[in-house]
Amino acid sequence: MHRTRFMTIVAAGAAALFVSSASALDKITVAYFLEWPTANQVAQLEKTYDEALGIEVEWRAFGNGNEMSQAMASGDVHIAYSQGLVPWVVAVSNGLPLKLVGVAVSYAEADNCVVHADAGVTQANAADLEGKKIATPIGNVTHYKLLRMLDHLGVDASKVDMVQMNGADAAVALSRGDVAAGCAFGGPLQRMKEFGSELMTAAEQEAIGIRVFDVVSVTEDFAKDHPDLLMKFMAVTDQANAAYSADPGRYQETISMAAGMDLAATENMLGMFSFPSAADQKAEAWMGGTVQAFTKEVADFFVQQGQLDQALDSYDFAIDASFL
Amino acid sequence: MDGLSIDDVSMVFTLPNGGEVHALEDVSLHLKPGELMAVLGPSGCGKTTLLNIIAGFLAPTSGQALLNGRLVTGPHKERGMVFQQGALFEWMTVAENVSFGPRMGGAPRPEIAEKVEHLLGIVALREFADKPVYQLSGGMQQRVALARCLANDPDVILMDEPLGALDALTREKMQGLVLKLWKETGRTIILITHSVEEALFLGERLVVMAPRPGRIHKEYTLPFADQGVDGDAREIKVQPEFISTREEILSMIWEMEEEIMGGGEAG
């Protein structure tokens, strides 16, 4: 008798769990980064998205862009806001059905590699990094920048001991002197700068053609099934970006709260960010052709570095500005 | 004074609940060198406690044990032990077990080898010297235990039901071996046993103990052990005197058991 009841409860519980995970769209989940202040976080915190979309919008923080891809592959996440271009390229090259639907933020200075002061390495003797450890997230924009820089400075990347670490851990490793250099973006990069200096400045990187921006990516299914929701999401984002650009000082405190950073660091980092408008994004400089070309360039570079098995012939099919 | 003396030994265990168990009360005994005494009694009569006191594993609450005039304060190789079973070192070979005492004492190697050879000859295990002990049968293992004990030339050998776990046939053969060793080595032996027949056959002296409190109930001096050294065990065990003494002791122990039952569970 008791056993029967017990089994019934277990079965009902299991069924409930199963059903809840398989139910229809009752909310959308957006992946984002902590310590990465973006203008749309005002709308995130004030629930503007939820009101405009008429559905609950859940924001879930991730450690790196590849984890975002994997979560999207499993169907748990619909939109990745501010996913790095490289994780997106890796995902699409491997056939993951992800669409690039917008440019979230352009930044050159907020993502970089810092050489520990004790390592005594500058651009002039960058080859000394061979045989040393560099902590970096692997398979993302930061990694791409590092490889491009090493390539430019004549360092054999295969001889560098690259250790996969997310930014926060990499900052700890650099502070302890466990690694000669560390690469990160956002808050951890600011902490790293206390212990050393950048290998190349953002301006120097741009001069050799390294572009750094994050994208808005979505699963193909979500774009196909809910184009209206996606367009509204992009519209709210564009309005938030416009509002911020008009009066940055007004919103910085709200953004710092959402990003989980103190105000000074938020201001500092926001100073390095630009949020292109929807109109700009559709233009030639962004999704009108440049993003497509750069994406192919990044993919080919990773293949050449032996990190990616193969690149697609073109990434145009997965880049879609029509939701802007 | 030569020999083993037990003077007014009492042993009281205090239970966790504050109660007391009188395991032994005013037990006194004296064994001359070379005597073989069997100790018999129902469970709870304190015979193992007595042996542990003589071995030096337990300190009595009052009274003392003396060997050749020296106070027993702890275990010593002058008092060897043979346990029921499971006291051999299973990670050693037969020879290593037998040589354990002399090796620990730092005796010279040739002397040890000679002694092991000799003792294994006595217990008829020479062929098995290099076998691990766990490959031996129960009877063979007890022979190893006897040899191991003898290797130290103890003055007194204390046996705690050494044959208790053996089958009847093996047991009878081992009884003969115990007698043989006793005569050949001239050691003082105290043997604890559950078997009345074994006590009668092996005990030159036989002590029957009674429980609650543990004490000496009756003592016998018997001729059978001397006869058994050369005689036929079967013949000795069917002698009228053997049988009548056996019946007397059996009914004595039976009564004690009845008393315990009456005072305890049956009430």
Add this chain to the structure above:
Amino acid sequence: MADHRNQPSALAIWLGIADNTFTRQKTVKFGDASAVNSGRLWSIVTVVVLIVAWWIATVGGILDPIYWPPLDGSLYPWDNPNRARPGVVDRFVSLMVEGYRNVPLWEHIWTSVKRVLLGVCFGALVGIPLGFAMGLNSVARGLLDPVVEFIRPIPPLALIPLVILWLGIDEVAKTFLLFLAALFIMLIAARAGVNSVRISKVHAAYSLGASRTQVLRHVILPNALPEIFTGLRTSMGVCWGTLVAAELVAADQGVGSMMMIAKNFLQTDVVVIGIIIIGAIGFAIEMLMRVLEGWLIPWKGKG
């Protein structure tokens, strides 16, 4: 009556499809665990079915290679030839020949195995004396008991943040995590080994004139060896299980690191190869330890 003339073949018995002669004469079989034969045929069937299913999924293009890699890339019906990639078999060969991130596969494996061995060795070197001390001395027991009881239930992985802060990201940190995993297993095994010594053996040794040191060296230690070896076996298994996570601390070399980085490049085939390697090596370690146990401690369970 059992039929003695119609003996099952040795092969049938090995495959577990026929009972051996002794089992055949038992009338009560259900509930008698020793009457359950190996069922080896079904083990073989399971493995074959799994491989065939994998092959069918590959040829039929049933599973997207993102989620589960094809057995052989050339068999998979790629809808976009651009996406065609090698399968698990080819990838394995290339990992052996060319390696992953410039490091040959066997070196990744050796790095991982070395970490486990170091962790277990240090765990044993520290844990066994501490376990002995706790089993033999009340001061040691009192001093260590609260520490042991508090730290033991904490999974080593929960300590990763502290370990990075204290020890950094090098071999020391990873080995330390494995050391912690092994330490308490070894400590408890050694303590149990001491506790398991039969008092009559200790008494016998003292009666034979052994000193305290000699009792420790010749009785308590060998008596505890079977338990210690069981501890070694368990900690090998647990450390091997902890390893992958420990290597995530800062992935550079090792099977776990390889999988972690492959994951970032969505190289599911490398991940799957990593999983198979981890399973196979874990199994090999267990088998090796069993053989060693029979060889080193033949008296186990025979006291």
